[in-house]
Amino acid sequence: MSGAVRAMPAFRIRLLRASDLPEVMGIETAAFSTPWRENTFRGLMRRTDTDLFVADAVGRVVGYAACWTVVDQSELGNVAVAEDARGRGIGGALVDAVVRRVRERGAHELFLEVRESNVGAQSVYLERGFSVIGRRRSYYSSPTEDALIMRLRV
Ligand SMILES: CC(C)(COP(=O)(O)OP(=O)(O)OC[C@H]1O[C@@H](n2cnc3c(N)ncnc32)[C@H](O)[C@@H]1OP(=O)(O)O)[C@@H](O)C(=O)NCCC(=O)NCCS
Secondary structure, three states: OOHHHHHHOOOOOEEEOHHHHHHHHHHOOOOOOOOOOOOHHHHOOOOOOEEEEEEOOOEEEEEEEEEEEEEEEEEEEEEEEEEHOOOOHHHHHHHHHHHHHHOOOOOOOOEEEEEOOOOOHHHHHHHHOOOEEEEEEEEOOOOOOEEEEEEEEO
16 A cells, blocks of 8 residues: 555656656646746756756656756756656655756755745755755745745755
């Protein structure tokens, strides 16, 4: 019984391709009240300091992550998993892929912002060693909410 719940889904983490964008946008608009536009993803794809990953479950995109690195500091700019695919380790695997990649790029610190109320995402980050180092007041809109700033030493 618990084996069925915890069974590892068949997914792999790979680089995002332009053809993934419709599925990525579907997840993005469902997950966030102020979603990124498709052009934001396209702009990031052209940058050499940025890495974009997707979780590919037998041809279906079920999650993605975006990060960028400036000298030795990186930012996890976005991560989301399709609602029906959450709780199976996909978000954690995407964060792990980001951590590996920014370490390869020479980063010493990985930062992110997260809604104060988003305890699910925070627990993914805390499990990986991130800690809360600050707060940005009223950083988010729809609804207005503080961001917690989290940092991982990589
Ligand atoms: C945050 C998010 C990416 C996590 O993805 P996921 O695939 O569900 O994460 P995982 O399955 O890897 O979860 C890893 C751990 O986080 C914890 N966790 C995940 N979602 C949780 C929730 N809603 N409540 C409490 N804990 C949660 C679990 O304890 C899990 O640990 P376990 O493996 O020991 O059970 C996903 O919930 C999501 O897309 N949310 C909407 C978008 C979002 O908030 N993105 C983050 C913006 S900062």
